[in-house]
Amino acid sequence: MALTKGFKETVQARAKRDPEFRRGLLTEALDCFLSGELDEGKLLLRDYINATVGFEELGRMTDKTPKSLMRMLSVGGNPRADNLFAIIGCLQAKEGVHLSVMAE
Structure with a gap:
């Protein structure tokens, strides 16, 4: 489903002012990869x-177009x-976080 311009602007505005929200977006994306939900x-x-x-x-940052x-x-x-790992590594560095995997 395509995002509306208003929704994208809302997400961008929140991400600019809320570091916890940004980290949550990044973490959720990586959780999806680890759960096998690659497209999501x-x-x-x-x-x-x-x-x-x-x-x-x-x-x-990645030397890719x-x-x-x-x-x-x-x-x-x-x-x-x-x-994919180069992208994730650059995003972690830019965000100033280091995400890791823990077994439950």
Whole structure:
């Protein structure tokens, strides 16, 4: 489902002022990947990127074109593990967090 402009602006505004919200978006995306919900994880990661650094800056950080990054994180995209982990690593560094996995 496509997001409306109003919804995107609301998410971006909240992400700009609320670091906990930003970390929650990033964490939720990674939780989806770990749970096998790859399409949902890619879409949440796209939302996080759009609300925070943007694809232009992420492209500079990863040395990938913004268009390639957007394609990787689309529903039909199929990012290689090295590309996905490079993206996640850059986003963690930019956000100033280190996410880890714990067994329950």
